Amino acid sequence: MLAVPSSSSMATAVLIAAVVGGGVLLLMRRLFPRQKPVKLLRYPAGVMGGKTVIVTGANSGIGKALAGELLKLHARVIMACRDLRSAEDAARDIRREARSDQGEVVVKHLDLASLRSVRKFCEEVNKEESRVDVLINNAGIYQCPYSKTEDGFEIQLGVNHLGHFLLTHLLLDRLKASAPSRIIVVSSKLYKYGHINFDDLNSERSYNKAFCYSQSKLANLLFTLQLAHQLQGTGVTVNALTPGIVRTRLGRHVQIPLLAKPLFHLASLLFFKSPLEGAQTPLYLACSQEVEGVSGKCFADCEEEELMDKATDEQAAKSLWDMSRRMVGLTD
Template sequence: MLYLVKSRLPSGSIHSIPHSKHLDEDLDMLRGKTIIVTGANSGIGKATAAELLRCQGRVIMACRDRERAEKAVQEIQQEAGTEQGELVIKLLDLASLKSVRIFCEEIMKEESRIDILINNAGIYQCPYTKSEDGFEIQFAVNHLGHFLLTNLLLDLLKRSAPSRIIVVSSKLYKYGEINVDDLNSEQSYDKAFAYARSKLANLLFTLELSHRLEETGVTVNALTPGIVQTNLGRHVHIPVLVKPLFNLASRAFFKSPEEGAQTSIYLACSPDVEGVTSSVGEKDKTRKSVATEQQNMNAMRKVSR
């Protein structure tokens, strides 16, 4: 299910997930679960890992930089209190398919089960660069790395069923278009469009995978967290004179990382979404519904393999 504007969430909207007594009770379901969170050293990923730890989950923090991950672990553990689960750091560079394969090989050898996979990591509006495998960097990190990661862990997720795959997407997917003849943006590059395309690819992969995993006990859900105060927008240029006003507005109107993480937590633990998969929660009249883009789903799987 893609949770966008309208959904089955208690508040009726993805953008306002209350930290209610009901959700607190659901959090008990995470006790002892093994959960992978990509990009868990900062932003929404860090806030997600902190909440999962508080719920006594075993959290595998899949991070690119060990030093930053270790710093995040210290900060999370200090805030978590005496009763907490376990944090495990595993190096993962989603811009490197070799790194993804090494990560998955280690997980398959060392872990007996994976209950929840949260594909959270992402980059936003980067200058044009390519990954070490030769792919446009936003498409490589936001889609291809997670595509390979998820597929390589599928056998373990199936053996761990009922299990959940959660994909952090963005409402900006609506502005993306899939051109399978120019996935590397070599004909032209617009960093905002490239991000939107990578988020659309996330969604198409979520829909295709949810169909593929029917009857396996593995559910696949996608979400958009809204506008959150993180360092994701570090590549976005803001004029010096405007920056103070922007910073003031962001503090007033943007969500905190903790608020932004609530939908990931909800999808990880709520019994309301147990067994729910493979549907779209928003009908957008401004563009063709992604639910009708079966040809794009199939095409994306072919070019991503």
């Protein structure tokens, strides 16, 4: 016969489970502090009507949620993605969710790890599109094992910074012709843990995947700062943002112990932003009249964010700009 647990042993088990569970939740709160509630933005349905918006990395996460919201606001959304099959699936999803009253979605191939692909994409856009009103540099990769892009760049620097650097430059004429227009750069609060290693920008001597991600996100902010100076008087603004901790596929390369995965998943559900919540600040920067004419700033939760000194270092921004131009083959 099976032994039936006594009521006292069951009570003890419940108490132990409660204590352990409470301890786990407290640990999660320390590791992943709850972010302040995100208010979902509401704009008039046609506010982006007649405007063309390019979103890189629009097949998942923040990019997909952002593309869906822009579609509902009647924008012509160009989803610029490396994985065309995934992008087509995402396009079907957001068309279905937007229902009948929507803008237009176009899927185009863009591999930011290939400068050849970036140039081809920009040639097509400049040839086929009469205007580009908003460029959203959203795509990114996070803490990858060491590898190089097609052009020999460390992969995180190449995709997160250099690919977008060239993309933005090759679309500037179209953005200027469409002024007032906007460029939006998605960075990360993890920029705080990096610096620009000018002596080994390509991580040839040593590779730390966490540092290289932080370096690339700091590069995003310095690029925004210098580009804002370059664009003064053109009618084109550029601003960066840090979206916070969002449930996306960005962390797919992070190694989590098998036993910890259920806890991490629970933490993500309890404490991380949803992709739609993470999309609110780039949506604000793309649509709001409140930021008309504002340039060279960084935002978080739809408010201007104060940055560390290293992200507002004018000399570092200029040095990185010059080095990046040489690396991607731009000449005066």
